[in-house]
Amino acid sequence: MRVHVIAMGAAACLSFWQGGAARAEDASSWRELETKYIFGFTTGSGIGIEGEKEFTIDTIGRFGKRDGHYTATETKYEFEFTPSQFVQIEFGALGATHNIRGMTDLDDRNQVAFAGGFAEFRYLAIERTSNNPLSVTLAFEPNVRLIDETSGEHVHNYEFETAVNADLELMKNRLYAGFNLLYEPEYTQTLFGDTVREATVGGSAALSVRVLSNVVLGGEVWYLRHYDAVDLSAFTGDAVLLGPSLYIRFTPKMFMTAAWNAQVWGREIGNPVSLNLSEFQRQRARLKFAWEF
Template sequence: MALCAAACLSGGAARAEDASSWRDLETKYIFGFTTGSGIGLEGEKEFTTDTIGRFGKRGGHYAATETKYEFEFTPTQFIQIEFGALGSTHHIAGVPDLDDRRQFAFSGAFAEFRYLALERTSSNPLAVTLAFEPTVRRIDETAGERVRNYEFETIINADLELLKNRLFAGFNVLYEPEITWGAAGEVQREAKFGGSAALSLRVASNVVLGGEVWYLRHYDAANLTAFTGDAVMLG
């Protein structure tokens, strides 16, 4: 399994020191694509960017990216609110079933509402957050063509502190229905359902190493009755 490294806290170079002296870890971003339960401190505000790239098809040249420009704030110790814009790029040439295009576009907008349902304490190592993320897209993620797409992601983010300030396990359960109107007026309804498990080891005060596995199923119906395929991803 591939290893991923992330800088999880700002500060100087990593130092070998006793984990008991480290500050509490914000777990939201330490697992990779699996999201932890952390929602930040009350009153905290942050701007982040997050880019996902897709490269390569069976024929021709294919490169596409989508970037989230995100502002998040935590009005209370149990609620985090996020919103922002989506920007996409597509460079497609000679790919079967896709039109050639080279473009950069404002592709949509999103909001996310996160509620800390179970808080980690000295006697409880488990934390659970419920998250809801509506998204509107005007550009298809794969083909780059104009569409009207509406998604509503519902996800459970949980993490378990296995060793104090040192070892964490993360778990996600996801359900995401969506509906898309194409350029010719055709309508497509679909949904994703699945989950993930991840493990992250804090090797220094600001360095984490970890791995994760995702299992996702795709359906051509929001009620999960028309199964079309599944995938397993490791990272």
């Protein structure tokens, strides 16, 4: 977490120095912003320009459980391209790290591993226009994992994330609101032959303001529910996560997104303790770098 905080602070200082001239500019003169990356963990509706390609390194870290020490990360090494103005395709590899010590129900582990692969298909269903500030994209992301996200154990995991990504331009080139709806069923087979079926559903709301032509600050809130069945028939608990976000465009072809969320409320069915640290984590952080070409 300290490394992430230092990196975010250094990048912000650099960006403010680079964007100093933008303070005197009128927001109406700024180039249009692609909203996909400006909300943190919430994904905006933007899909880029037709023919555009992009390489991204996107790391999500999860920190803290009920006891012991828990740190886990998953990194996407992603290639993205936009074959038409309404379709975006992404695919790539997954890498994972786990550092677990002294935790109930989880084995001690310190490892770095190749974790699997993924693809994502996005379709722009409603396009923003001068008369319509709303934009909506439908997304489907299948994942195949060889390493369990939580425990770090070797598994065969199949996840099928389906999402609605929407955003509103509240003030031209300046203020944006983002909204996500999520349904994420999973099927996991362990090395011992056990089969686990589960699902996560939820939604988010985010607000981001463009403080400079190349800097966007924001905040978001997530509500997530976990089920021990893909048909949502076995509810096990829920949680609310809240935190800030930062987007910086260093050059016309290179940018960074950073975000941090903390669990501020949660419950586990059948357990009176505060927070839900069985299905979710105390904190999570995101750091993404992208290069367009």
